[in-house]
Structure formats: structure tokens, C-alpha cells
Amino acid sequence: MPAIQMALSRNYPNPKLLRNLMCYLHRSKSSLRLWEEDVNTEIKLKIEKHWSNVVLNQPSNNFKKKTHYILPMFPYPSGNLHMGHVRVYSISDTLARFQQLNGKNCIHPIGWDAFGLPAENAAIERNIPPHTWTETNINSMKTQLQQLGFNFNWEREISTCDPSYYKWTQFIFLKLFEKGLAYQSKEQVNWDPVDKTVLADEQVDDLGCSWRSGAKVEKKYLTQWFIKTTKFAKDLFDGLDSEELENWKDIINLQKHWIGECDGVSVTFKLSVNNQVKTFDVWTSEPYKFIHGNFLTMSPRHPLIHELKCHMSNSLTCHNPVTNRDLPIYITDDAIYPIGKDVSIACSIFDTDDNNTAVSLNIPVSNEQYEINVDGENQKAINIAINKNVGGHFVSSKLKDWLISRQRYWGTPIPIVHCEKCGVVPVPYEELPVQLPKSDSHKSGIQTLDKIDEWVNCKCPKCQSNARRETDTMDTFVDSSWYYYRFLDPANQEMPFSVENVRNQMPVDIYIGGKEHAVLHLYYARFMSYFFNSLGWTPKKEPFKKLVVQGMVMGQSYKLKTSGKYVPPEQVEKVGNEYKEISTGELVLTQWEKMSKSKYNGENPERLLSTYGCDTTRLLILADVPPATPRRWSDATLPGVLNWQHRLWMTIREFLKHRNNNVAHSITSEEFNKYERKIWESRNYFIATTTYHYKYTQKLSVGISRLQSLTSVLRNKIPPEVVAKSKEFERALSDLIIMLAPVTPHFCSELWAGFLLAPNRICDSQNIIDWSKTVLEQKWPKVDDDFELSFLCKVDGADRCELKIKARDLSNLSHEKALQIMLNEDSVKKRLKTDIHRTKFELYPDCRAILHIFPKKKQKVAQVDEGVA
Known part of the structure; x- marks a missing residue:
């Protein structure tokens, strides 16, 4: 830091004030006056050094201006930027600077998704603590981001591995626990035998191997922590049709496919065996069965059967909370189960398939016959379940709750204590954060919290008897499911964020990130925002207004045709229209793939910065192809x-x-x-x-x-x-x-x-x-009032008429007036063979306007084939 800035920082500890003052001092910088020389890399690097303080200290916190929230997905601190980072942050920085030139108070924060398995494994390989490895990487990547001239709000910087952040992740978990949305259950899970942890289904490839270690995943029955995201499934599904969402395009379909059609209802039943009370969820697309059902079938693979070690011929009895009556459970594979489920409620009186199941399994059923109003009974069952807080929410049969348990050290501790007398006890809010213990035992291999006795052993918050802390940590998706709210209120010591501080700054105006995060991360982030809204913490449910999905940066790879072995590009030469390995003359295949060290097709941003400068690098990554398109780097x-x-x-x-x-x-x-x-x-x-x-x-x-x-x-x-x-x-x-x-x-x-x-x-x-x-x-340039802009009319998706309208008139054009103008144009009238079904008007002030007209579809006249005599 320059001496003047160090001196100022002592007198101006407020980072916002210091930032604005530094910008004022550097504003008077003059030209380097090198205009008689031809521009080259040396001159560009001099320019970047000369203007770096101005570029990095551009003021943005004028709260009299309207807020515009530009959010790139925050990075995992791996130690070095890759070209994907350069692309996403070049996009966000450009959009943020554009909005500032348009008079907006632009929020453009950055932080670190710092917990997780990769960091822990890397630390173990180097015999250093995970926090040391992570902090070193953060410092390195922060320097690189600043070298690229990205104007982030560093005063908002957060790191998920900082206790001041994960304290609030734990706070949110306790709120979920209070509402019955965080629970423990024994389930069949994916177990990585190398990394010694549970994996989510999406972390296992098509061959059944781990995403990280490559090991064949094992199936185990383990007691795990879950978040009941399914309770919000219908709201999350319906929310995708909100007109507030802009430019989500195919991401809507990806999200809907993940959630599934919410065409059924789930209710939590209870089962008592050997003085133990177990709960399990029952799903059906016909809720009346919760009132009129007479038995349940359960697959022998159900985790409850595994836990209770029930024999297939045994029958169990469970309690139906909707009717307050007990129902028998029959353990069998010879029944029709909903997709993704291994338990079903049957009503043999009204459902033929259920009756056939009862007959085939020799289940005694009543011959009583009566009629019901199915729609009325469906609604009645749903209302009872909701009023009793035992379910009743619509959800697809395939959607599972969010498994958040991870059996590794480097993650947010779950704030739960297990007491033999009191059972599962939440840590009191005033005792948060439950901090990760510092330990050097990672040097001997994989570290887990259950090996640290002085941390695990504790007193029960309720009865003060000896107890044990929960030793699972949270999946990193939990940390990243709410960070966009903390960015808006990073100094809050009373709550994760205050309603007042996010009210006028949410939703995020533009959210930028890779398409690979457009399903899970986006689903979890949307769930958390809906949950906050249900608590009254936020004014709106949806957290992100517009998405900018970033395509991957691809590098050209070379591999031997015979073996598929990748070879470095410097070992390949082009002979005619073919590529060959220089040393052997063997034929080489070329293709564009995601950049990877193992494929020798990566690009080091450091090389570009030193060879061409950061502005040329930014221009290069943004030119030629739009953000959503994969970028072939060359x-x-x-x-x-x-x-x-x-x-x-x-x-x-x-x-x-x-x-x-x-x-x-x-x-x-x-x-x-x-x-x-x-x-x-x-x-x-x-x-x-x-x-x-x-x-x-x-x-x-x-x-x-x-x-x-x-x-x-x-x-x-x-x-x-x-x-x-x-x-x-x-x-x-x-x-x-x-x-x-x-x-x-x-x-x-x-x-x-x-x-x-x-x-x-x-x-x-x-x-x-x-x-x-x-x-x-400066102010972003605007077109002159007298300049004529495009006013386009599309009929049934096809361009039919384009008029030119002065900018001042276009900005005041209403939907009704636009329709009136276009209906007077012959090219539009000729295309309209039927009445208008609907219209849509898109006005982009100072740019253009588009009117969409959708005619009614012609009714096809049925033709009678009289046949041939």
C-alpha cells in the first residue's frame, strides 16, 4: 500500500470514506503523454500501473442513487484464478461499471466459498491445517482479482469458513430446526470409501463413482441430517412462472425438471417399536386415501425396515395422524410404489389396484361399500394435515429432502447436542458460533470431529448432564445458499441480516455464474430465500431477478488416436490437414474440451496478464461470443x-x-x-x-x-x-x-x-x-431526442413491419398506442387472418420497441370420408 494511503487509513478507518477520498486524490491524474509512441504491451502495463488506484477505487456507495445489485457467484479459493474466473468476473465488473455510469449505486460484492472437501484434501496432502491452506489461497486470489482491475466492494468481503459468517449459518439451521424443517433420519446413502464421507446423488457419476476420488461408491444406511426442502416444493415450482424472473430461459425447465410435477401430497406417519418412536413420510397423488386408506405397503429396502431389522413376513402398525387411527404395514416388493418411493398407502374400497394388491397378499379388507366426493375428501385430508402440522404440502414423488450431513472436518459444525436424557438438543442461540476446534491431527490423514474428545464432550444445554456434540458438518451448499443476503449486511451482529437493510436491495438484479450451478445451487438458494420470506425476514420470495448463465471456457486438447492419451500442444505438429505427435509421427485427434491440467489445454491468466495486460485479457475474454456461449480459447x-x-x-x-x-x-x-x-x-x-x-x-x-x-x-x-x-x-x-x-x-x-x-x-x-x-x-451516453429508433412488429413470431420513431416519442409509447399504430400498417393487416389472441409489448427506452401479435389459431374443420363405392 502506498505511504499516502497508509497514512490516510489511520485517519480514515471507515473504508467507504477512505475509498472516496482516494478516488478524489487520484482523479487529477494526467495522461502519461506517450501518444507519439505506438501502443504496445510495455505501454499498456505502464497505463495499468498508472491508473490502477483510480480503477480499483471507483466510488459506488452514494445511497442517494438507486441500488443495482450485480452478483457473480463467489469462488472456491483454490489458490489460482482460471479462465472461468476471468470470464465470470469480467462480465460482472463490466455490467457493474455500466450501471454506475447510468447513475446507479452498484453493489458488486465478492467473498469466498471456503469450506469443503477439496480444500481439506489439499491441506492433508501438504501436511498443513485447512484454514492455513485456505487463507493463503484467499490472499493469492484476492491479489489476482485486483490485478485484473475488478472493482469489487471489498468492504463487504465474507468467507464462509470465518466464524463470524458460519455463526449465522448455524443460526439459520436452528431456525429451520425450530420450524421442523431440519431433522435427523436414517437413510440409504452414497458412501465414498476413499474420502470417507457421504455424497449427494449428483456427486456420483453414471458409473457409480465419486466425483472427487473416483472410487466406486458404496451404499450404506446412516443416520443423517436433512432439510425438508420438499415442504416448499410447490411454491418453488410455481414461482418459476413469475413475471419477475427475467432471462431465465431454459433454466426454468431445468429447475422444474429437478423439482418435478407437484402432483401429490406427503404426510408424516409415526411407528412405535420397542419403545422407540420413528417417523416416516407417506406420499400419494390421491390425498383422500389419508382418510379412507386401510393399509400401507413398504419395501424391504425402506431404511426403517433396515433399522428395525424387521423380517419381510412381519407386519407392523403405524399411526395415521390425519385420522388418529392405526394402520397395518405390510412389508413387500409385490406392490405398486410411486416413482422414487418405497412406501404406499392403499385404499382397497375405492382403488382397484389397491384391492388387487390386498388380494394377492392375502390382506383382509372390508367389503363395506359407500360413496365419497373425492375432490372434497382430498381437500379435507390436506387441510387436516396442514392444521396438525404433519404435512399436506404438494410435492413430486421423486424429489428428496436435502441431505446436508458430511463426515469431514472442514465444514460448518451442526449446532446440535445429543443427550441420553433429553435426546436431540439445539445449542442455544447465545452460544453460537460452535467453532471448529483447531487440531494438527490432520497430518496423520483424514480428520473427523468425532476424534476430538475435548471438543465432542460437553454439557447438555437443558439438563447439564454429560452429552456429546454432533460431529457431522454441513454440506457447503448450505453456506452458499444465503450468502447473497449477508453481502448486504456484513457487519450485522444481531441477525444474519436485517429486514431494513435488504428491503430495498433485493432481489439481486443480475446473478452471474456457470450453468453447472443452475440446478442444485440455484434450487437451494431459492429454497432458503422462500424460507426467509416465510419468517418475515424478506419482502419477496425470489432472490434473483435476472440470470446471466456463463458458458465454459474451452481449450483445444490433443490426444493419441490409438490410446486416447493426452499430449501437450508443443509435442504436436500439423502435417497437411492432420495432426501428429512429433516424436512418433502417431496420428493425433483434436477437440475442444473444458480446460484441465491433465488435458494440457489450460490457459494461465498470469501469462496473459504479463504478456498483454489485464485490459486486453478482459477484452479478449468478452469479445466474439456472448456470455452464455462456450468460449473456445485461442x-x-x-x-x-x-x-x-x-x-x-x-x-x-x-x-x-x-x-x-x-x-x-x-x-x-x-x-x-x-x-x-x-x-x-x-x-x-x-x-x-x-x-x-x-x-x-x-x-x-x-x-x-x-x-x-x-x-x-x-x-x-x-x-x-x-x-x-x-x-x-x-x-x-x-x-x-x-x-x-x-x-x-x-x-x-x-x-x-x-x-x-x-x-x-x-x-x-x-x-x-x-x-x-x-x-x-461520466454519464452513459444517450441517444438524441430526434434520432429515430426501431419499432418492430412481430406477428406469430415473424418480423412483419419495422417503423422508425423519434427517441422522445418512443420512450412515451404505450402498449395500446403501439398496437393502434401497427394495426394501421398494411404489412401487419395482411398477416392477420384471424382475430388477435393476445399481444405483448416490449419497450426498451433509448434503444428500441417490439410489439408481438399472436393471432387466434384457425379451427380445423372436420372432414367426413365418405369412402369409395
Whole structure:
């Protein structure tokens, strides 16, 4: 840290105040004045060093502005950034800077998903404690993120392995426990014999092997902790149809497929054996059976049967809480079970299949006959279950509750005490956090909490007798299921967050991350937000408004055709249209795959930073393809980006040259005005289209291509006199630099500073631009009121009419007025063969408008085939 910043930090301990003061001090930085030299990597690195404090200390906490929450998924601290990190944080930083230029108070936080198996295994391999390994990696990755110029709100930084964070994860667990949503149950689980822990189904591949160790997974019956996410399944399913969700696209289908059609109801039954009371859930798509059912069937594979060691021929009796009557359970595989279930409630009086099951198993049934109102009895059963708090919630048969137990050391301790007298006892809130004990026994192999007697042995919070702490830790998905709320209130010492501090800042405006997290993590995060809403902690259920799904960064790999062995690219040569291994001449196959060290197709961001600089790296990762598309990484794309930066540098150089020299009159005023008009039209068009893709589609690559096009306009044989005297050229060039600044903040800061060296800036006198501020503090350019924007009409999905409407009129266009205008157009009227079924109007102020018209479908007339005589 520079000496001045260290001195300031002593007098200004408030990080927000210090940040703003530092920005003020650095705002007056001037150009490096290297314009006579051709831009190269050395100059770019000088620029980045020169402007780094301005770029990293851009003020963002003006609470008079409207809040805009940009959230990238926080990283696991592995020690080094990979290209996937570079991509996701380049996207989020660009969008955050764009929103700030649009006058928003942008929240752009970062933290660390720091618990979990990979960190613990890595620490064991190195004979160091997991917390030491994790802290070292966090420091390393934080430095790399800052080298890339990402303007995160570091004052909001959190780490899930910090007791000040997981205290509140434990607090939330206790709230779930209070509401009956966290419970312990014996279940058949996936056991990794190498990593010695339970794995979720999705952590096991199609071959039945562990995602981490590669070991063949074993099936075991273990008592585990679960969170009853199924209770919110119907709400979570229906919530996916909310109009508040923007740009979720196929993620909605992925989420719905995971949750499943919530076409049945679950109720918790009780069973007493040998003075033990056990509970189990019964699901049926016909809730009336909870009232009129006369027996249950249960598979011998049911965990309860395994636990009680019941023989298949034995029958059990359970208590039905809906009717307060006992029902017999028959243990058999010869019954029809719902998908994903191994218990079923039967009603032999009204269900033919159930009656057939009873006959085949010699189950005595009543011959009593009576009629019921099925719909009425279904609702009655549901109401009874809900009122008695024993279930009644709609859920699919295949969806399981969330198994959160992990039998490893490096995770959030579950705040539960087991007492022989009192049973399962929650740790009192005032005793949180239950901290992980420090231990060096990891050096001898895998560490588990049950081996640390001084930590496990404790007193029961209720009766003060000897007891034992829960030794399972929580799955890291629990830590990451609510972090986006803590970012908004990281200093709160009374609650995980306060209602007041999140009320006007949620939902997250844009959530950015990989598609691989679009099912589980997103499901758990949505569940937790719905749970908070049920407690009255949050004003809305859905936590994320818009998703930007990031495609993987792919590298080209090479492997031998005969053995499939991967070989490094430097050992491969191209011979004609084929690739061959240099040493053997053996044929090599090439393909694009997810980057991996084992496939020799990775890219080290450090190489790019030292070779090209961070702005070029950011520009490279964002150009060419939109965020959702997989990015094929290759140095072959570098020339285009490097050439564009060179052209921008040359444009500023020539602008300064012509503004500083007396340029002779070489064109007529009429020709001058034609250039002015052309530049005016181009500037407005590219502002509109760039804004549209930055703000609405988040297709940053398309927005960048529009800026490249504007650059070409400004360099396409523009006479020196126009460069020297044109207001439109000056304004287009300044707007171009402003719009590129979110992507390449250091480079554009230098371009802007160079721009300020020019005398007689025409825009000065018109108050169009505040030249006293840095480029990162300017206002995002807007189209002129008189510029005509696109108003498109689609009929049944096909483009039918495009009109041009002045920007001032477009912004005030209503749905009703838009429909009226288009219905008067012949191209639309000709397409409408039937009445209108519905319409949809999309207005993007200062960009464009789209009217969708969906006609009613024609009724097909049935044709009678009279046959042939």
C-alpha cells in the first residue's frame, strides 16, 4: 500500500470514506503523454500501473442513487484464478461499471466459498491445517482479482469458513430446526470409501463413482441430517412462472425438471417399536386415501425396515395422524410404489389396484361399500394435515429432502447436542458460533470431529448432564445458499441480516455464474430465500431477478488416436490437414474440451496478464461470443483485439494532432455538414444498439462489436478538417471511450486523459460532458431526442413491419398506442387472418420497441370420408 494511503487509513478507518477520498486524490491524474509512441504491451502495463488506484477505487456507495445489485457467484479459493474466473468476473465488473455510469449505486460484492472437501484434501496432502491452506489461497486470489482491475466492494468481503459468517449459518439451521424443517433420519446413502464421507446423488457419476476420488461408491444406511426442502416444493415450482424472473430461459425447465410435477401430497406417519418412536413420510397423488386408506405397503429396502431389522413376513402398525387411527404395514416388493418411493398407502374400497394388491397378499379388507366426493375428501385430508402440522404440502414423488450431513472436518459444525436424557438438543442461540476446534491431527490423514474428545464432550444445554456434540458438518451448499443476503449486511451482529437493510436491495438484479450451478445451487438458494420470506425476514420470495448463465471456457486438447492419451500442444505438429505427435509421427485427434491440467489445454491468466495486460485479457475474454456461449480459447483471436486497441490509440493521436494544428480548409461547408450528419447518425445508432445489449440482453460481445464499428466510422477517411473542427466527431469519440470504459477501464482512462490534452473542446461550452471527472465517472451516453429508433412488429413470431420513431416519442409509447399504430400498417393487416389472441409489448427506452401479435389459431374443420363405392 502506498505511504499516502497508509497514512490516510489511520485517519480514515471507515473504508467507504477512505475509498472516496482516494478516488478524489487520484482523479487529477494526467495522461502519461506517450501518444507519439505506438501502443504496445510495455505501454499498456505502464497505463495499468498508472491508473490502477483510480480503477480499483471507483466510488459506488452514494445511497442517494438507486441500488443495482450485480452478483457473480463467489469462488472456491483454490489458490489460482482460471479462465472461468476471468470470464465470470469480467462480465460482472463490466455490467457493474455500466450501471454506475447510468447513475446507479452498484453493489458488486465478492467473498469466498471456503469450506469443503477439496480444500481439506489439499491441506492433508501438504501436511498443513485447512484454514492455513485456505487463507493463503484467499490472499493469492484476492491479489489476482485486483490485478485484473475488478472493482469489487471489498468492504463487504465474507468467507464462509470465518466464524463470524458460519455463526449465522448455524443460526439459520436452528431456525429451520425450530420450524421442523431440519431433522435427523436414517437413510440409504452414497458412501465414498476413499474420502470417507457421504455424497449427494449428483456427486456420483453414471458409473457409480465419486466425483472427487473416483472410487466406486458404496451404499450404506446412516443416520443423517436433512432439510425438508420438499415442504416448499410447490411454491418453488410455481414461482418459476413469475413475471419477475427475467432471462431465465431454459433454466426454468431445468429447475422444474429437478423439482418435478407437484402432483401429490406427503404426510408424516409415526411407528412405535420397542419403545422407540420413528417417523416416516407417506406420499400419494390421491390425498383422500389419508382418510379412507386401510393399509400401507413398504419395501424391504425402506431404511426403517433396515433399522428395525424387521423380517419381510412381519407386519407392523403405524399411526395415521390425519385420522388418529392405526394402520397395518405390510412389508413387500409385490406392490405398486410411486416413482422414487418405497412406501404406499392403499385404499382397497375405492382403488382397484389397491384391492388387487390386498388380494394377492392375502390382506383382509372390508367389503363395506359407500360413496365419497373425492375432490372434497382430498381437500379435507390436506387441510387436516396442514392444521396438525404433519404435512399436506404438494410435492413430486421423486424429489428428496436435502441431505446436508458430511463426515469431514472442514465444514460448518451442526449446532446440535445429543443427550441420553433429553435426546436431540439445539445449542442455544447465545452460544453460537460452535467453532471448529483447531487440531494438527490432520497430518496423520483424514480428520473427523468425532476424534476430538475435548471438543465432542460437553454439557447438555437443558439438563447439564454429560452429552456429546454432533460431529457431522454441513454440506457447503448450505453456506452458499444465503450468502447473497449477508453481502448486504456484513457487519450485522444481531441477525444474519436485517429486514431494513435488504428491503430495498433485493432481489439481486443480475446473478452471474456457470450453468453447472443452475440446478442444485440455484434450487437451494431459492429454497432458503422462500424460507426467509416465510419468517418475515424478506419482502419477496425470489432472490434473483435476472440470470446471466456463463458458458465454459474451452481449450483445444490433443490426444493419441490409438490410446486416447493426452499430449501437450508443443509435442504436436500439423502435417497437411492432420495432426501428429512429433516424436512418433502417431496420428493425433483434436477437440475442444473444458480446460484441465491433465488435458494440457489450460490457459494461465498470469501469462496473459504479463504478456498483454489485464485490459486486453478482459477484452479478449468478452469479445466474439456472448456470455452464455462456450468460449473456445485461442491466441488466434488476439490480433483482432490488439489491432482495435492500436486503432483507438491512433485515433486519439490524430485527434490531438489535428486539434493542435491549424488545418487548412479542404472541404466545403456542405461536405463538412454531410460528415457531421453521418457521424451523428452513427453515434446515435451505436449508442442505442450498444446500450441495448449491455443493459437488456447482456450480450456484451455484440455491444463490443458495435463499438468496433463506431471506431471504424471515425477512422474511415474522415478529413483532418472534420477531426479538427467537428463537434460530432468530438462527441462520438468521447462517447466511444465512455462506452468501452467498463470493459477496459485502465486503457480508457488513459485515452480520456489524452482526449483532455486537446485545446478548444467544442463540447465544453454546451455542458454535454463534465470534463472535470474521470471517464469512469461520466454519464452513459444517450441517444438524441430526434434520432429515430426501431419499432418492430412481430406477428406469430415473424418480423412483419419495422417503423422508425423519434427517441422522445418512443420512450412515451404505450402498449395500446403501439398496437393502434401497427394495426394501421398494411404489412401487419395482411398477416392477420384471424382475430388477435393476445399481444405483448416490449419497450426498451433509448434503444428500441417490439410489439408481438399472436393471432387466434384457425379451427380445423372436420372432414367426413365418405369412402369409395
